[in-house]
Amino acid sequence: MKKSLLVSLFSMALICMFAAPSVFAMEAPADMLIQAPEGAKAKKKPVNFSHVKHAEFKCQECHHTWDGTSPIKKCTDAGCHDIVAAKGKEKKNIKYFETAYHQTCYKGCHKTLKKAGKKTGPTACGQCHPK
Template structure:
């Protein structure tokens, strides 16, 4: 009886360790280009972004309103970073701040924090992300 219980417990542990994580895995899109939302005026060129290059991060680090279950929304979707005005660009609801704020949930903020911690970090200068328009 004890041997059967032990075998069942080990089998359950193995199922939990190997099968459950795949149920919650998110298939992130591949490389993409980040552009300002339709109707907004772009002052810099679009940014090439690699989800695969950020695969080690928790998705909720950037997608900070995601509950881990629903579909992940874009920053420019309703209720997130929808303000595209130049006047409100430092506000938390601005599209600009989603990528440039000093908080570590933005691209620039995270890259600077990693650089400060002496870890491999992404670009922190404008021209490194926004190549000159040709």
């Protein structure tokens, strides 16, 4: 009796250890097209972005203002890199929005991983922005 109880408890522990995280894991959103917000003039084509390919990273690595419970905002939503907060030339300048993505994705992650000799995503303009 003690042996079967011990085996059962050990089995349950293994199930919890390996299955539970996948049950509670957040499902990655669908792929999306990152484009200039309304009112900003883009010089390059929009970028296709795959959340699935980035699922191994914590959401807060990109969504740096997210508290972990509230709905996740896009970079261009109010409260982040939004056009409402932009001043003067920034309101018409795509660089204000472009910088948010380039600092986080290109310089903050892809370029850093490449320098470390690790597998990474695009590290050149044409690899993200189609011609």
